Amino acid sequence: MTRGRIHSFESMGLVDGPGIRVVVFFQGCPLRCAYCHNPDTWNLNEGTEITAKDLLNKILRFKPYFKESGGVTFSGGEVLLQPDFLIAILKMCKENGIHTVIDTSGFGIGKYDEILKYTDLVLLDIKHVDDVGYKYLTGKDKLYLDQFLKTVDKSNTKLWIRHVVIPGITDSEEHIFKLGDIIKKIKNVEKIELLPYHTLGINKYENLGINYRLKEVPPMNKEQTKKLEKLLEKYIT
Template identity: 65%
Template sequence: MINGRIHSFESMGLVDGPGIRNVVFMQGCPLRCLFCHNPDTWDFNSGTEISSKDLINKIIKFKPYFRNNGGVTFSGGEPLMQPEFLLEMLKLCKENNIHTAIDTSGYGIGNYDEILKYTDLVLLDIKHVNNEDFKTITGVTIDKLKEFIEAINFSNTKVWIRHVVVPGITDSDSHIKELKNFIKTIKNIEKIELLPYHTLGVEKYQILKKDYKLKHIKPMDKVLCKSLEKKLQ
């Protein structure tokens, strides 16, 4: 039994992988993405401590609802920053025949090969595709993401690519072309989604008394976002 820290638990997630899913939002993230809408997940010492036993028992109660290849998605925060707890939970899910997914930016502290053995699907959130812009957006370098992609390419784990389109930052044709070339380096991709930037998390920054650096940017047009997505096919 291993203890971990989670931020929250969603019982009926519909946009975090296939089917109906439990979503475990794990606490702690080393990235400081300019467009992050969950700044309350950053602090590694916050959230709720829970044992792997208690969490799997909670998940099993919802198993009858996991239709259409539903299951559990470990999100965050950044789930790869709690590798021991994440691996234990993935193993317990597989022991109970539950489909597993990880929603990640690819920034972790190792043990990727073992983690991916028990992961059916990776929802890989690509923040940017070159080191300079990646660091501007996240505060960290792109190196960890590239390490994780290397591990994915040695695994059989399926991948869904996600990328947030921010007006004036990641919405140009040249960027989309660069993104397309970057995505070509990743194996086992089933799906590519461009997510329109939104401002739904701004109030959290006000509550936490943090500065929201993109307050001058309006939400991304959803129709335009879909048209850019077609260019990646």
């Protein structure tokens, strides 16, 4: 029986894909994003061990709430870090007529084709637009994201793009145009969301004894974020 580790389970999510959704947060993430608000998901060896079958049974309890547009979203952490477990639960969900979403940064260890075969929608968080900025924000290379994007493009899986706008880091018009250049090359993009950086997760870092690298950066202005989003939409159309 395929087993994996999950961090937590949210029964009535409204912002992690279409409709009312169960959100399963996987444990473990290879990135160390400077603004991550869930550093407690980083360690793959923590969290709760569960079989794919037991997880399916938890999800099925909420199926009556899904109606036409809802379903399950697998988030994290980074879902691609547990590919065998992810494939097993995705396959079971599809066998039970459940709409599936994966919320990912595109940083995984392979088996993308098999994962996407059972995925209806990908919520893709693009951390930065170039190699230097990506490594500064996440500690890892952008190469993995580029590889994932190629596989998604071939699979024709639908995409929602998300990008966090951080004052002084990802909030320039030049940066937004570079993001647009990436998006222009991707097929099946249904939606683009620019998310304003916030500081709500700082207390977790203090409690865990982890240094928060962006402590001097103020929250991003929501109105300015909307202006940049409109600029991006205009640029890519």
